Amino acid sequence: MIxxxxxxxxxxxxxxxxxxxxxxxxxPANKRKYDVIVVGTxxxxxxxxxxLAELGYNVKAxxxxxxxxxxxxxxxxGGINAAKNxxxxxxxxxxxxxxxxxxxxxxxxxxxxxxxxxxSVNIIDQCVAQGVPFAxxxxxxLANRSFGGxxxxxxxxARGQTGQQLLLGAYSALSRQVANGKVKLxxxxxxxxxxxxxxxxxxxxxRNLITGAVETHAAHAVLxxxxxxxxxxxxxxNAMGSNVTAAWRAHKRGAYFANPCYTQIxxxxxxxxxxxxSKLTLMSESLRNDGRVxxxxxxxxxxxxxxGQIKANDIPENERDYYLERKYPSFGNLVPRDVxxxxxxxxxxxxxxxxxxxxxxxxxxxxxxxxDGEDVIRAKYGNLFDMxxxxxxxxxxxxxxxxxxxxxxxxxxxxxxxxxxxTVPGLYALGEANFSDHGANRLGASALMQGLADGxxxxxxxxxxxxxxxxxxxxxxxxxxxxxxxxEVKERIQKLLNIKGSKSVDYFxxxxxxxxxxxxxxxxxAEGLTKAKAEIKSLRAEFxxxxxxxxxxxELNQSLEKAHRVADFLELGELMIDDALNRNESCGGHFRxxxxxxxxxxxxxxENFAYVAAWKYMGEGQEEELNKEPLxxxxxxxxxxxxx
Amino acid sequence: MKLTLKIWRQKNSAExxxxxxxxxxxxxxxxxxxxxxxxxxxxxxxxxxxxVHFDHDCREGICGMCSLYINGKPHGPQQTTTxxxxxxxxxxxxxxxxxxxxxxxxxxxxxxxxxxxxxxRIIQAGGYVSVNTGGVPDAxxxxxxxxxxxxxxxxxxxxxxxxxxxxxxxxSAMLFTSAKIxxxxxxxxxxxxxxxxxxxxxxxxxxxxxxxxxNTGACAAECPKGISLxxxxxxxxxxFSAVVxxxxx
Numbered sequence: 001m002i003x004x005x006x007x008x009x010x011x012x013x014x015x016x017x018x019x020x021x022x023x024x025x026x027x028p029a030n031k032r033k034y035d036v037i038v039v040g041t042x043x044x045x046x047x048x049x050x051x052l053a054e055l056g057y058n059v060k061a062x063x064x065x066x067x068x069x070x071x072x073x074x075x076x077x078g079g080i081n082a083a084k085n086x087x088x089x090x091x092x093x094x095x096x097x098x099x100x101x102x103x104x105x106x107x108x109x110x111x112x113x114x115x116x117x118x119x120s121v122n123i124i125d126q127c128v129a130q131g132v133p134f135a136x137x138x139x140x141x142l143a144n145r146s147f148g149g150x151x152x153x154x155x156x157x158a159r160g161q162t163g164q165q166l167l168l169g170a171y172s173a174l175s176r177q178v179a180n181g182k183v184k185l186x187x188x189x190x191x192x193x194x195x196x197x198x199x200x201x202x203x204x205x206x207r208n209l210i211t212g213a214v215e216t217h218a219a220h221a222v223l224x225x226x227x228x229x230x231x232x233x234x235x236x237x238n239a240m241g242s243n244v245t246a247a248w249r250a251h252k253r254g255a256y257f258a259n260p261c262y263t264q265i266x267x268x269x270x271x272x273x274x275x276x277x278s279k280l281t282l283m284s285e286s287l288r289n290d291g292r293v294x295x296x297x298x299x300x301x302x303x304x305x306x307x308g309q310i311k312a313n314d315i316p317e318n319e320r321d322y323y324l325e326r327k328y329p330s331f332g333n334l335v336p337r338d339v340x341x342x343x344x345x346x347x348x349x350x351x352x353x354x355x356x357x358x359x360x361x362x363x364x365x366x367x368x369x370x371x372d373g374e375d376v377i378r379a380k381y382g383n384l385f386d387m388x389x390x391x392x393x394x395x396x397x398x399x400x401x402x403x404x405x406x407x408x409x410x411x412x413x414x415x416x417x418x419x420x421x422x423t424v425p426g427l428y429a430l431g432e433a434n435f436s437d438h439g440a441n442r443l444g445a446s447a448l449m450q451g452l453a454d455g456x457x458x459x460x461x462x463x464x465x466x467x468x469x470x471x472x473x474x475x476x477x478x479x480x481x482x483x484x485x486x487x488e489v490k491e492r493i494q495k496l497l498n499i500k501g502s503k504s505v506d507y508f509x510x511x512x513x514x515x516x517x518x519x520x521x522x523x524x525x526a527e528g529l530t531k532a533k534a535e536i537k538s539l540r541a542e543f544x545x546x547x548x549x550x551x552x553x554x555e556l557n558q559s560l561e562k563a564h565r566v567a568d569f570l571e572l573g574e575l576m577i578d579d580a581l582n583r584n585e586s587c588g589g590h591f592r593x594x595x596x597x598x599x600x601x602x603x604x605x606x607e608n609f610a611y612v613a614a615w616k617y618m619g620e621g622q623e624e625e626l627n628k629e630p631l632x633x634x635x636x637x638x639x640x641x642x643x644x
Numbered sequence: 645m646k647l648t649l650k651i652w653r654q655k656n657s658a659e660x661x662x663x664x665x666x667x668x669x670x671x672x673x674x675x676x677x678x679x680x681x682x683x684x685x686x687x688x689x690x691x692x693x694x695x696v697h698f699d700h701d702c703r704e705g706i707c708g709m710c711s712l713y714i715n716g717k718p719h720g721p722q723q724t725t726t727x728x729x730x731x732x733x734x735x736x737x738x739x740x741x742x743x744x745x746x747x748x749x750x751x752x753x754x755x756x757x758x759x760x761x762x763x764x765r766i767i768q769a770g771g772y773v774s775v776n777t778g779g780v781p782d783a784x785x786x787x788x789x790x791x792x793x794x795x796x797x798x799x800x801x802x803x804x805x806x807x808x809x810x811x812x813x814x815x816s817a818m819l820f821t822s823a824k825i826x827x828x829x830x831x832x833x834x835x836x837x838x839x840x841x842x843x844x845x846x847x848x849x850x851x852x853x854x855x856x857x858x859n860t861g862a863c864a865a866e867c868p869k870g871i872s873l874x875x876x877x878x879x880x881x882x883x884f885s886a887v888v889x890x891x892x893x
Contacts, residue, residue, distance in 0.1 A: 051777040054776040054777060066760055072701070075702045128783040131833045140788050171767070210754075274672060278703060387705060390705075390724060391730070556753060558697055559695060
């Protein structure tokens with residue numbers, strides 16, 4: 001299949017405007033004849049569901065949580081980018097576009113990223129109109145801060161809870177449409193599969209998590225807004241329930257999966273404390289605005305620290321290595337995430353890590369507190385400092401924070417064209433669930449921007465174009481395909497329950513996570529990946545022979561929920577390995593040790609790898625087929641990314 | 645640490661529940677409370693017993709999904725969410741009693757899992773500004789004094805966990821409802837629907853069967869996000885001002 005990205009012709013800055021004009025429209029009176037399914041109620045899902053309902057479509061919105069307000073977008077801390085240039089510091093749509101393409105190490109689509117930068121300004125207006133309480137200056141206007149990978153202040157924020165405030169804004173818009181009767185909510189409901197009729201997505205099969213009832217839902221289009229797959233690593237900053245199931249089932253029905261190996265390892269997370277650990281907690285990247293990252297200059301000093309013979313504050317200035325400031329003088333502590341993470345790994349690999357495990361570096365606020373006072377720092381980061389203290393029992397106003405990289409975001413996802421449609425007609429992917437805007441590395445404060453851009457300002461236009469070409473006749477839920485998929489879902493549930501093996505679901509999940517973290521994490525090698533592929537295959541075989549899922553389907557059964565998700569992670573993990581093995585270059589978050597510059601930076605191979613790797617599912621146990629979408633750069637020059 | 649857990653077990657909303665005691669060993673002080681529950685559930689699974697069901701998701705104190713009434717307090721002994729409570733708050737040999745939220749409007753679904761959809765319906769009654777996507781003014785067109793924006797933010801940090809209801813002897817949802825009403829009443833964007841919003845949200849709160857407020861302040865004392873009782877005072881003012889002057893209802 002030739003991948004048609006449907007990028008409109010013409011100059012970059014005019015593409016979206018022209019595309020909107022060329023998109024077909026659904027007559028206002030006809031909109032009520034169309035049904036749309038939205039799976040997931042995070043920023044992308046809630047904003048899409050609300051906006052489509054406002055237009056007049058009938059929306060069904062699904063989430064596995066008990067309320068749409070709990071989607072994991074809620075946990076985003078730092079902020080949201082927008083090219084408002086309110087600070088008069090040289091920002092523009094083109095600069096945001098440029099920074100994002102460069103930050104993504106030239107592995108994103110120019111046209112998509114430009115559109116993202118273009119609508120970013122509308123997002124802020126929309127959120128303010130909804131009553132989102134962004135941070136403000138004393139004059140009453142909106143405040144901004146800077147974020148990694150940018151030299152302008154374009155990030156809007158609401159203390160360290162920006163994701164929460166934006167999501168509650170989208171949730172309020174969604175709630176309004178529920179009250180209007182245009183959205184029907186299905187909380188505690190998990191999508192189990194997608195139903196295709198004549199090649200078009202026409203509905204889904206779900207499981208009611210309280211009663212276990214397996215149900216079918218028909219619609220003219222299905223939107224997957226189901227987030228990322230970071231939990232394939234078991235330990236990540238994702239919520240416990242975050243999963244790949246909806247996207248993966250869609251993949252197995254024909255939607256290509258793009259760039260699965262592009263994962264973001266976030267540099268500032270609270271380090272692992274023991275084997276019991278169930279998740280990792282992020283400390284917002286915004287902390288790097290004021291915190292200075294360092295480790296002891298020598299291994300001897302680090303050893304003393306680890307043994308508890310000295311404390312961080314005892315180490316004199318000349319014995320500290322502020323390695324980011326030293327290596328990258330122009331960006332300093334604000335280098336992009338992939339660069340910051342990799343350097344933390346390097347200094348810890350050298351033996352200069354600072355906590356008991358040797359896998360931590362300092363993020364120190366001593367100088368910022370001296371400069372601005374504790375009150376100023378508290379006003380900016382109070383909730384983050386409290387959270388840190390709650391988890392570690394240490395007071396970051398007095399001793400430096402300890403941080404270490406952790407899996408945070410997945411740039412890969414379902415392949416979509418410019419309209420956000422997957423390779424299955426009528427099936428769309430929005431937000432983190434798609435692959436399109438962040439290339440090989442996402443810049444801070446860009447995830448919230450993308451989720452809301454897709455939901456508020458892209459899909460209302462592009463979905464209309466598809467629906468206008470679809471007859472408004474109700475999709476017939478009695479079509480045999482619905483019953484067929486429903487039966488398959490029930491059989492799979494029964495299969496899991498019937499194994500009655502000896503090991504818990506978590507046992508397999510943890511094992512998978514370890515393989516992925518060791519071999520497909522911050523640094524990858526062909527050798528390690530090859531080994532990991534074999535390990536995953538045998539782990540998956542063991543899972544289907546020996547997993548123990550207690551209870552039955554017809555009840556609230558959290559082990560069964562997990563089992564479904566982990567079964568899919570066990571398949572996805574292998575595809576991530578394939579993708580990482582195929583990409584014989586380093587770019588952004590994908591770092592193959594064989595391909596690096598003499599200074600240890602990622603070394604791209606633009607001649608051979610400037611493409612999107614889109615994988616096609618070929619059936620149980622088969623190797624997936626690689627399809628390539630070439631990336632064409634007409635507006636930026638591909639250079640070695642430099643933050644020095 | 646060695647502990648005894650006294651946990652409420654209930655098969656579903658139709659059946660009666662009761663306490664079951666579980667001894668547990670090898671708990672480290674660095675574990676979060678929910679990680680301790682994970683350990684218990686792995687042990688139960690090992691033995692072939694149904695694991696204890698409880699709600700949880702983000703495990704970083706912001707999604708509001710975790711609940712648990714621990715030793716007579718919502719979210720346990722500290723003013724935080726259960727997922728942020730760590731075992732260093734307990735001592736070796738302790739008996740810990742774990743119950744679901746106790747409120748008529750939050751029926752138990754299984755074990756420690758309750759149905760909090762009443763909160764969603766209160767928001768659906770009016771917890772929003774009625775603006776459609778697009779066509780809104782520039783974000784900087786209406787300056788908002790920093791003090792007002794900050795106070796609106798403080799009210800807006802409510803995570804909808806329901807600890808306020810669980811803490812209240814009347815199972816009142818006033819703190820939750822008032823947080824949204826005051827956030828929007830303070831901001832210029834919320835002015836147009838201010839009166840109608842207060843009336844409708846309060847009517848829905850009553851319809852859901854939540855109790856009345858007797859100003860004991862237990863809700864604010866237990867709120868993991870420190871939502872202030874001032875919001876309830878603001879809500880009452882909004883409500884009285886609405887009923888004497890509006891023609892909405």
